[in-house]
Amino acid sequence: MTFDIAILLTQDGLTNGALYALLALALVLVFAVTRVIFIPQGDFVVLGALTLASLQAGHLPPTLYLLLALGGAVGLIDAVACLRSGRAHAVGRVLLIELGYPLALWALCHWLLPLSQSLWLHALLTLAIVVPLGPSLYRLVFQPLAQSSVLVLLIAAIAVHFALVGLNLLGFGPEGVRTAAFSDAVFEIGSMFIASQNLWIVLVSAVLIVALYLFFERALYGKALLATAFNRTGARLVGISPDLAGRLSFAVAALVGTVAGILMGPITTLYYDSGFLIGLKGFVGAIVGGLASYPLAAGGALLVGLLESGSAFYASAFKEVIVFTLIIPVLLWRSLKSHDRGSEE
């Protein structure tokens, strides 16, 4: 392997690793707060990329229908819950938020799409459309199951994953998409070439990771999420509702997934079903951190990225095999070294 190739592979590995790190952090967070192993994490990446591609092509993204449908379902359930607990006055507000938001966004897309081709606008619209799907899914699927075992929650997560894959196929079709790059510039440093899109990815990922860190370290709601993860009963006793924490953690996961999709769109061709493998690689990273440690999860995800690009060069047919085989020594090492966290259930 020449030096040039090594640089190229490292660059690729770090770029993908940064994205996997984002996903791994979201997976750890969601698991800590809700005990859900969030299989659909990768599907949010795909939803983000496909929605952006469809906006860039000048179409109204089919994700808007999904948003409207989920909003309607959540609105209905919440309205019934309000009536049952005798808070009839809140029904109007609930319906207004859950249905009004998707409809307003719809109108906004209609109005703005012909006016502007700005990448930033499209990215913002994508975030506005895809991120609210996270909390809605939590409300519909996982909140009613909040007391269930990890296994039941996992099964529900897998069901959500398949539903999203099917809806992606229905909405976006079987063709792969690639979104327009943020910039085509290539920097030359000495004899190395660095694609600016890769720089963007690493930079935005780093910013998002720092932002998440600050959110948990400084913001009251971030601390409330951690508190729920550490001790649910304690959190309830100071008035932190587990439902709120669940929705919030799913919102963070959806945000992270969508940003990853927007970043990944220009460098990878994504299909309706690409999400599973992407999410799984983030999951391998999260496993390195024992689904509990954020820095270890991020480090593990970087390792996954590097391993993937390395094995793509040496044995590209076995790329995925090599990456997922990493999980075996990691599990062995963890089972020998760390005390058992799984038996808390």
Next chain:
Amino acid sequence: MKPTTRSPLLAVDDLHVAYGKVEALHGVSLRIDAGRIVSVIGPNGAGKTTLLSALMGLLPARGEVHFRGEAQARIAVEQRVGQGLCLVPESRELWSEMSVEDNLRLGAFHRSRARAAELRADLDEVYALFPRLRERLRQAAGTLSGGERQMLALGRALMGRPQLLMLDEPSLGLAPKIVREIFHIIATLRSRGVSILLVEQNARAALQVSDYGYVLETGRVVLEGDSRVLANDPRIVESYLGLAKKAA
């Protein structure tokens, strides 16, 4: 609102709580007036912790519970916290991984719209009450001693500015000196207008600090009255205050 002359802060009527098919509380009734300390004493397994958990909404219960005149039946734990009800459970339920100060600040979570200065003042007040917490404010809660953890649990509860503070065995497992300190603090809380429902096995200390007492045995209130009267009741003296029966 009930048209009673003076509606109590908390009114419990005929409360039943069951774990599956096994009923642990068989129709408990009690009332707490504002500004008072009420104790519930009784042996292990009498249902004291069950009573508090049910009042907080952690356990499903049958019967009437009115807090500040409002029925609590359909209200979730978090909403009860918002109304001014607060439980310090026997297990404390602190966040051992987080710092002392974070634990305290989260105690005011449901008041997150309050002004920062007000929260700061409350924090200082808690530190004034428990100077040892100020010394350890950056330390993880898990590294505290048993007494300090109880102080942190009390401090966290006070940060929520509760109207009614429910304490489950605050003296359990603590050294006698710390127990005296904790009960001293409970007595000073009353002067700040906090009403307290105190559940204790340490009947002597509980009756000393409280105005009114209930005796709970196997899920029923078997005796109630002014704490001073209860403390001299021969049945109480014999079974709970640990004095040997006087020879006839």
